[in-house]
Amino acid sequence: MAAKKLGKIGNTKVDGSFISDGFFNWKAGTEKFRKHDESECHKEAVERLVTLPATTRDVGEMLSAGHAKEKADKRKQLLQILRSIRFLACSKCGYIIY
Numbered sequence: 697m698a699a700k701k702l703g704k705i706g707n708t709k710v711d712g713s714f715i716s717d718g719f720f721n722w723k724a725g726t727e728k729f730r731k732h733d734e735s736e737c738h739k740e741a742v743e744r745l746v747t748l749p750a751t752t753r754d755v756g757e758m759l760s761a762g763h764a765k766e767k768a769d770k771r772k773q774l775l776q777i778l779r780s781i782r783f784l785a786c787s788k789c790g791y792i793i794y
Contacts (some may be wrong), residue, residue: 721728732738
């Protein structure tokens with residue numbers, strides 16, 4: 697229910713008894729579950745569940761790729777700093793080191 701209030705559920709066909717209102721009539725539970733199972737709200741949720749993994753990337757892979765890119769960028773920066781230090785050190789003493 698909190699996810700619906702915060703706008704995190706983007707289902708266009710909302711079934712209030714299972715998302716926002718709650719469910720209290722357990723004597724008619726199987727009938728209500730069967731009715732919900734055939735509702736457009738449930739069908740849309742199942743469709744999203746099936747299609748979502750195909751359209752999104754794994755969070756771990758995204759973080760790992762970002763970490764690898766950041767690591768490569770930092771390495772380039774460090775090498776440039778070391779080249780600059782070596783250049784400045786050699787220009788002071790008159791030697792050229794490659």
